[in-house]
Amino acid sequence: MPLHHAVMALLADGPSHGYELKGRFEEAIGPQWGGLNIGHLYQVLDRLVRDGHVTRVHVAQSDRPDKNAYQLTGQGRQELREWATSPWVRTSGFRDELFLKLLGAARLGPEALAELVAAQRETYLADIGALTRLRRERGQEPLVALLIDAAVAHTKADLATVDSAEARLADVAHAAVMTGAECGSMDGMEPPGIPPGRRRFPPVEVRRQSRE
Amino acid sequence: MPLHHAVMALLADGPSHGYELKGRFEEAIGPQWGGLNIGHLYQVLDRLVRDGHVTRVHVAQSDRPDKNAYQLTGQGRQELREWATSPWVRTSGFRDELFLKLLGAARLGPEALAELVAAQRETYLADIGALTRLRRERGQEPLVALLIDAAVAHTKADLATVDSAEARLADVAHAAVMTGAECGSMDGMEPPGIPPGRRRFPPVEVRRQSRE
DNA sequence: GTACTCCTGCATTGTCGCAATGTAAGGGCG
DNA sequence: CGCCCTTACATTGCGACAATGCAGGAGTAC
Known part of the structure; x- marks a missing residue:
């Protein structure tokens, strides 16, 4: 995730x-x-300096x-404001x-689907x-509490998804077995040419829809 | 996201x-x-070949x-199975x-917080x-329908989060204004030394908690 | 021949984590 | 006191992967 804006937000409180x-x-x-990750952070700081959002000042210390020390520039402050107020x-x-x-x-x-669903379910419950x-x-800090609540909500939504997945994908999974996704072997040899049999997507007709 | 396993899943249906x-x-x-992204895909395929999950066969075509053509190896098939069934x-x-x-x-x-919340709200509504x-x-395909439903659920959870954010973070936002996050200027000069006044975190006492 | 699609590869940027380096304060010990 | 070890502080570098974009060959259609 783009960490650099968050770093700028912290620097808005004063140099550091x-x-x-x-x-x-x-x-x-x-x-x-x-x-x-501390290494990542220093990379981010380098980039911020490079882009003029932040200045670096070397501070000698005896003890x-x-x-x-990094300090937000005017340009950085403006960039921060724009980023933080735009969705x-x-x-x-x-x-x-x-x-x-x-x-x-x-x-x-x-x-396989059942196995995944069961295991994923356990994982989500453990996460929650x-x-x-x-x-x-850490629930005292309002921001931390909010973020934790958001994480829980996400996880619960995921839980509902996997719970419904097995039933809703039963047809797909069953069809997959029939079309050869499961017939093992054919490891090594099987020379070129692409065996033309058993392929669900012959030339595949790439449909470009109008998004992007 | 780690695309390479998904590519292997597609190759399980036959070479391509x-x-x-x-x-x-x-x-x-x-x-x-x-x-x-097609460029990304080729990078992924290169790595799969390098790691022995997939073999590459050059196919000459006259027309x-x-x-x-890329084909799943036995090792690749096993790796796929492990990945797909583990949470x-x-x-x-x-x-x-x-x-x-x-x-x-x-x-x-x-x-600023109010501005962000309002804008983010609109964005989520548009997403939904x-x-x-x-x-x-595209609701006919069961998998696609499931994934879209999951995306909607996530977005609704996010919507609830931002809706509650303004009230829950009011104190934080108000405190921020008082401590100088807002007092502009100080752009260019302000030579070294880090002005010791107005800093919320003096030496900051980094608390390392027992996670990780 | 030129415009277009199919198909591939490379270059670049950003994200992320690990490992290594260097300085200095604090403690134990003969 | 001189030595070693540990811990905290502070930064840097390397390398893998993710992701996007661009360049370009090779054939087809006009």
Whole structure:
């Protein structure tokens, strides 16, 4: 995710340096985000300097290793304001690895689908449990509480999706078995030419719809 | 997102080549995913070949430009099965750009937050409308219908989040204004040293909690 | 021949994580 | 005191993958 705007948001409170910014970020956004990688952060800071959103000032310290202080520029402040007040518009569709797994499992047959659904269900329940625990620990900060609630809502929606998936995809999964997705072998040899039999999409007719 | 497993899932139906795989993918996963970049796809195929999940066979054609056919190997088939039947476990926390925007807007003050919330609300409503339309057009395929429903559910959850955000973050936003996040100027000069006044996080005491 | 589709590859940018480096403060110990 | 070890602080570099875009060959249709 584009971290650089969030870094600018933190810098709006006053200059800071890489190591401290990591602390500020994790303090502000809460534990459900997951740790912020420090190497990534410095790359982001480099880019912000390069683009003129932030200036770097070297600060010598006697009692500690030197550090680089980063400060928001006027241009950066303006950029931040624009970003923070404009909505997030989905640029690349609804992409979720779960979707791909459902596609794969459905094509593998009903047993594979059932296995995925059951396992995924457990995972989501565990996630919700962990989030609930987090919420108890860090629920005082309003932003953190809000974000945790949002994460829980997402997970519950996902749970409902997988719960309905097995029934709704039963036909697909059953059809997949018949068309040869399951007939193993044919590992190594099978020389060129593409065996023309058993292919569901002959020349496939790529339909370009008017989106994008 | 890790596309390569999905490509393997498509190849489970039989060998294919890059351009056709793009068509198969968009056919199978539906329009809500968004277009698949062809360049990306070839990168993925290269990696699959490198890792032994897929073999490439050059196919000469008289009536068209030559093409490369890709075929799943036994190892690839096994890898596919493992991936498709194991749940997706969130590795990197709940990361949503909306969360970062809320953080940024809240720090900018109540007006910025209100602006973001209103705009985001409109965006989500428009998304839901577009998805509903899609659902009418492509709702026959069970997988596509399921994925669109999942996308709608997610968006509705997001909608609820932003709707509650303004009230729940009012205190944070108000506090932000007082602490100087809004006092403009200080663009260019302001030489080194980091003005020690007006900083909410003096040495900041990075608390490392026991996660990860 | 030129416009177009099919098909592929490369270059570039951004995201993300790990590992390595260097400085300095603090503690134990002969 | 001089030595070593650990911990905290602070930064940098490397490498993999994701994603987009552009260039271009090769054939077809006019």
